[in-house]
Amino acid sequence: MNGLQVAALASHLWQSTLFAAGVGCLTLLLRNNSARVRYLLWLAGSVKFLVPFALLTALGAQIPWPFDPIHATEPSVLSSAGHMGAQITHFGGNGSGALTHLTHAVSYGNLALLSFEALWALGALGVAARWLTRWWLVRRALHESTATSLPFVVPVRSSASQLEPAVVGIVSPVLLLPKGMEERLPADEMRAVLAHERCHVAWRDNLGAALHMLVETVFWFHPLIWWLGKQLVAERELACDEHVLADGHSPESYAEGILKVCEHYLAVPLPCVAATSGGNLRQRIEGILQHRMIERLSRTRRLLITLAASATIAIPVAVGVLTSPHARAAQVQSPGADVPRFRNVSIQFAQPDRAGPPPGLFPFADGSFWVVRGGRVLMGHSSMRRFVANAYGVADSQVVGRDWSQEPRYDITVDDPGATNPRFPFESPERVRAMTRDLLTRYFGLAVSTERKRIDGYVLAISPGGSQLKPYGGGPAYKAGGPMDPGDGVDLTDRPIGTLVDFLQRMFKVPVVDQTGLQGRYEYKVSWKSSSPGTPADPETVARALQEQLGLRLEARRMTMDVIKVVSLKPPQEIVTTHP
Numbered sequence: 001m002n003g004l005q006v007a008a009l010a011s012h013l014w015q016s017t018l019f020a021a022g023v024g025c026l027t028l029l030l031r032n033n034s035a036r037v038r039y040l041l042w043l044a045g046s047v048k049f050l051v052p053f054a055l056l057t058a059l060g061a062q063i064p065w066p067f068d069p070i071h072a073t074e075p076s077v078l079s080s081a082g083h084m085g086a087q088i089t090h091f092g093g094n095g096s097g098a099l100t101h102l103t104h105a106v107s108y109g110n111l112a113l114l115s116f117e118a119l120w121a122l123g124a125l126g127v128a129a130r131w132l133t134r135w136w137l138v139r140r141a142l143h144e145s146t147a148t149s150l151p152f153v154v155p156v157r158s159s160a161s162q163l164e165p166a167v168v169g170i171v172s173p174v175l176l177l178p179k180g181m182e183e184r185l186p187a188d189e190m191r192a193v194l195a196h197e198r199c200h201v202a203w204r205d206n207l208g209a210a211l212h213m214l215v216e217t218v219f220w221f222h223p224l225i226w227w228l229g230k231q232l233v234a235e236r237e238l239a240c241d242e243h244v245l246a247d248g249h250s251p252e253s254y255a256e257g258i259l260k261v262c263e264h265y266l267a268v269p270l271p272c273v274a275a276t277s278g279g280n281l282r283q284r285i286e287g288i289l290q291h292r293m294i295e296r297l298s299r300t301r302r303l304l305i306t307l308a309a310s311a312t313i314a315i316p317v318a319v320g321v322l323t324s325p326h327a328r329a330a331q332v333q334s335p336g337a338d339v340p341r342f343r344n345v346s347i348q349f350a351q352p353d354r355a356g357p358p359p360g361l362f363p364f365a366d367g368s369f370w371v372v373r374g375g376r377v378l379m380g381h382s383s384m385r386r387f388v389a390n391a392y393g394v395a396d397s398q399v400v401g402r403d404w405s406q407e408p409r410y411d412i413t414v415d416d417p418g419a420t421n422p423r424f425p426f427e428s429p430e431r432v433r434a435m436t437r438d439l440l441t442r443y444f445g446l447a448v449s450t451e452r453k454r455i456d457g458y459v460l461a462i463s464p465g466g467s468q469l470k471p472y473g474g475g476p477a478y479k480a481g482g483p484m485d486p487g488d489g490v491d492l493t494d495r496p497i498g499t500l501v502d503f504l505q506r507m508f509k510v511p512v513v514d515q516t517g518l519q520g521r522y523e524y525k526v527s528w529k530s531s532s533p534g535t536p537a538d539p540e541t542v543a544r545a546l547q548e549q550l551g552l553r554l555e556a557r558r559m560t561m562d563v564i565k566v567v568s569l570k571p572p573q574e575i576v577t578t579h580p
Helices: 003-029 035-050 053-061 077-085 107-143 187-202 205-218 223-246 251-264 281-290 299-322 325-332 384-392 429-444 497-508 539-550
Strands: 156-159 166-168 174-178 343-349 369-373 376-383 409-415 447-462 489-495 512-514 522-527 552-568
Touching (some): 003 053, 003 223, 003 299, 035 223, 035 299, 053 299, 166 187, 166 205, 187 251, 223 251, 223 281, 384 409, 489 497, 497 512, 539 552
Parallel strands (some): 156 174, 447 512
Antiparallel strands (some): 166 174, 343 409, 369 376, 376 409, 447 552, 489 522
């Protein structure tokens, strides 16, 4: 169990506890109505511990969402409501650092989790052993019993044990009666007691009790669970009492029959074996002798129960629908009305005879390159995975959902109308990412969603000796001809630390998280040598160069991060050169 699983468990527990509290409020409102209604409400509160809202949300996410990329720029009110109902992380160009929530598991944290797991397992085994021991007593009495010809809705068996009358079994129940019981109870008392057991059979009370026993075994540490168990048994027996009296049996005979059973026989120690003497016996006898009238459910209260039950299921499902991959794609891909678009877009498959950039330009680690001439930009030999990673500011390994080895590469040529520097038009990564998302949505039919996964990556932090980065003191915004070959290093001026992070992320194709805390703009040069020209250097070589030359520490780390999952994409053959 990790930190995320503990958080999910805690969330499920408080949601289920809150649901049980709501059920309690309803039962107070229905205290003068049938006990059977209150029993079903308490049973729903118990079963809720076995059904997380997250499961219903996941089911809702499977319902198709009519996604239309053309309307993605105007998120609907319903979709916004879905995001309010569930905490969905939104990708939108904030950089890899803003997308990451590290789960630093220090040794004592791991020890605490292991101790919790061991304690839970011991408790669950203890509860299960308790139920099995008690079931063994009932099972032995059933095994030693003999069949009788007593007419009843299920087979009746006579037992030499001193256990009280009880319905045993869930799938094929039988009524287990103590031998000689018909001699101790007069006929009218016997009929009333059998009527009580007939209710247990008809309502399948053993099944409901077994479900709650499972809840008690799994969530044994929650005090509310044990209180719920007592409420279930109490309301179950009161419901049977009400039904027996409604059938016309004498209250005096029925009460006397229950008292004689309690006097001469042992109570069944297992909730999933519905017997006669369960619940608060004093309260039951007083209720039977008073034979108070049960109010019928009014239309208003029926409507209230129906609405509450419907909302319990409908709201999580609706959240799942509204935050499903297609619905979230409409939110994630929205570029915003104030973001300009690339102009004069031309999309072609990468030319097979051109495996690299023109002479004098270095390719990125994946073989792609940029050629910039007066605001006209060629993004050459780029894979779709790299385009998506660029669009959302993540590493290649954070783009999932397809077999990327089968995807072709593309040459995309665009004009950037907002460029302020003709040699380096991408001055604002945030703006360019939004424009790229718009391009991928319009021309490639891209729809994506977000997920949380544990993946490998790196953390960039300041070394113990301190940073050696020099603040920018004036000079060109971009050093023309600065070494950008991943086999050589980086040489830039007037750039934030995020530029270095992005470069490392491109080179390693895994996320690199900025934990330096450095603000402002710097001029920095760091060089290293790879094993062969044109290929990225190994991480150890880069880490050593960063430590020695910039005072920065690069550490491998397994972390929990958001990833981009590609939901839909046009087939490559449908992508042609287009002009808006």
